[in-house]
Amino acid sequence: MKRQAYQPILITDAARSQGDQLNSRQRRYVVMMGVRVACVIVGAILVGAQPPLLWLWLSLCGVGMVLIPWLAVLLANDRPPKEEHRLANRFHSRHRDEAPPMSLAAEERPHRVIDVEP
Template identity: 35%
Template sequence: MKRSPSTPSATSLPRAPRDEVGARSVRYLVTMGIRVACFVLMVVVQPYGWYTWVFGAGAIFLPYIAVVIANVGQDAKTVRAENPERALPAAPETPTEPATPATEHPVLRIAETGPAQRAESPDEAEK
């Protein structure tokens, strides 16, 4: 059975939505944690100087960056699908012969006998 080109294989499917939401939440929380640190450092670090403006810019622009980074899904990353057919070994080029010839092991055939054949059997003829 051949697959149509539009049928996805198991190796090319995207991540489960449950896993993707977890990864997005972690990225968002890390970025927002950096924003809170920038805000605290902007207020606490004395004397004020050029780095105060850097911390302030981080506190202002990191929410936008956090949302953009969190909303970037699996589409932005390159997903390389593996073709499972290529991993399978090729068929042997020469046909394999049976390991043991049929003459070494005789085949026993058992057949049921009907009632007419039982009367003619040699054991019943002696009785």
């Protein structure tokens, strides 16, 4: 019986684990909320210091305080895109005009071979 060539799985092609994805999203959320807290603190300091163009600096801090939480929640809930081949196979299989392949008989199916040396 002819042996099939061994095709190693590349680790670089493997998807990140669910735990790693969650940790990354949590870190990103905490950093963005830290930037928001910094905007609040800088805004309070600016009000007390009365620098020139105070209205400009306070408006920038205000935009940061309003937009950053919204973006942080969107990015924290963002997941990596699904693999293209999974979506493509699902789409093409529904819209094909050809009939689905017939199942192979037991004699025609490839058998799993395990080589064990004593």
